[in-house]
Amino acid sequence: MKKILVTGGLGYIGSHTVVELQLAGFEVVIIDNLSNASKDVLQGIERITGILPAFEELDLRDKQATISFFQKYDDISGIIHFAASKAVGESVSNPLLYYENNVSTLITVLQQIQHKKKISFIFSSSCTVYGQAKTMPISENAPIQQAFSPYGNTKQIGEEILLDTAKIASGLHVISLRYFNPIGAHPSTEIGELPDGVPQNLVPFITQTAIGLRKELSVFGNDYPTEDGTCIRDYIHVVDLAKAHVTALKRLLDDTHEASFEVFNIGTGRGSSVLEVIESFERVSKQQLQYEIVARREGDVISAYADTTKANTVLGWKATSTLDEAMLSAWKWEQKIRKPNN
Numbered sequence: 001m002k003k004i005l006v007t008g009g010l011g012y013i014g015s016h017t018v019v020e021l022q023l024a025g026f027e028v029v030i031i032d033n034l035s036n037a038s039k040d041v042l043q044g045i046e047r048i049t050g051i052l053p054a055f056e057e058l059d060l061r062d063k064q065a066t067i068s069f070f071q072k073y074d075d076i077s078g079i080i081h082f083a084a085s086k087a088v089g090e091s092v093s094n095p096l097l098y099y100e101n102n103v104s105t106l107i108t109v110l111q112q113i114q115h116k117k118k119i120s121f122i123f124s125s126s127c128t129v130y131g132q133a134k135t136m137p138i139s140e141n142a143p144i145q146q147a148f149s150p151y152g153n154t155k156q157i158g159e160e161i162l163l164d165t166a167k168i169a170s171g172l173h174v175i176s177l178r179y180f181n182p183i184g185a186h187p188s189t190e191i192g193e194l195p196d197g198v199p200q201n202l203v204p205f206i207t208q209t210a211i212g213l214r215k216e217l218s219v220f221g222n223d224y225p226t227e228d229g230t231c232i233r234d235y236i237h238v239v240d241l242a243k244a245h246v247t248a249l250k251r252l253l254d255d256t257h258e259a260s261f262e263v264f265n266i267g268t269g270r271g272s273s274v275l276e277v278i279e280s281f282e283r284v285s286k287q288q289l290q291y292e293i294v295a296r297r298e299g300d301v302i303s304a305y306a307d308t309t310k311a312n313t314v315l316g317w318k319a320t321s322t323l324d325e326a327m328l329s330a331w332k333w334e335q336k337i338r339k340p341n342n
């Protein structure tokens with residue numbers, strides 16, 4: 001059974017990916033510094049798969065501890081690297097935290113593995129690297145533009161570090177997955193998104209408003225040049241996204257990759273406006289959502305949705321869940337965590 005390290009594996013996307021890795025027959029080791037995750041997620045994973053993943057609490061900024069970890073776990077076949085800070089706004093007010101936590105830790109990890117005979121590495125990237133792409137849908141050939149935030153810049157820098165390192169480290173094979181907008185929760189309602197404090201992202205704010213935690217949703221602008229005036233995004237069910245990581249990992253483990261560094265856009269290929277997401281929520285939850293239109297949010301792109309041709313035909317992966325299914329899973333999760341005895 002191949003052993004796979006998942007850094008940040010107790011996080012939102014990380015935990016859903018651990019479930020799919022275990023279901024695919026991999027042995028998983030999770031490291032997480034618990035800065036944005038709870039150890040309880042381990043039990044949630046076990047309740048779904050029946051397998052408690054190995055877990056080591058580790059902050060990759062602690063170089064010595066990271067070196068010791070890789071000395072202890074020298075039989076890892078692959079790494080899925082989620083560990084990073086990901087709040088766009090926070091990255092603007094605290095850039096050095098982001099460059100340290102997202103870039104220097106990646107360098108530390110790569111220093112431990114660059115001499116391995118063979119190691120498969122999946123990098124958690126983001127469509128943010130495209131900025132406001134000129135044409136929709138967005139393909140992997142779309143130009144990388146000046147990042148809108150230090151967070152987005154750390155993803156661009158991370159990809160460049162991986163590209164350059166994979167060129168000289170003959171055993172290192174990398175796939176960077178550029179996520180669009182992950183939403184929803186595992187259908188079992190055993191794991192899901194646990195935003196820290198006031199949610200920055202649309203869908204958790206919607207479900208927290210509906211459950212009564214927030215007074216109303218603020219829709220950041222309806223004067224954009226789109227059909228209903230609100231921004232468009234590609235909302236992908238987190239389980240579909242998790243499965244993309246397993247497919248990408250197998251591509252590297254089975255040596256079917258075509259280069260030492262590959263990139264795939266991971267989305268549904270469908271664009272949905274903010275108002276369409278609200279309508280979807282109202283449809284699946286059968287309740288009205290309180291919201292008001294307010295001013296635009298600084299840094300928002302007008303539209304971003306994926307051209308999934310390469311992911312579908314080269315990677316051999318395709319999202320299967322609809323927006324309604326994703327929104328219903330988010331709502332069921334919100335109800336579960338707010339009324340735990342449900």
Ligand code: WQD
Nearest residue numbers: 086088126128200201202205218219220231233274297300
């Ligand atoms: C979606 C739409 C908002 C909240 C960010 C990161 C991206 C990735 C996903 C990490 C926009 C609108 C939102 C609200 C609103 N994160 N909105 N009211 O900004 O597309 O992407 O999260 O990888 O890298 O940039 O996602 O959910 O914040 O916003 O109207 O209370 O919802 O204006 O149009 P975003 P989001």
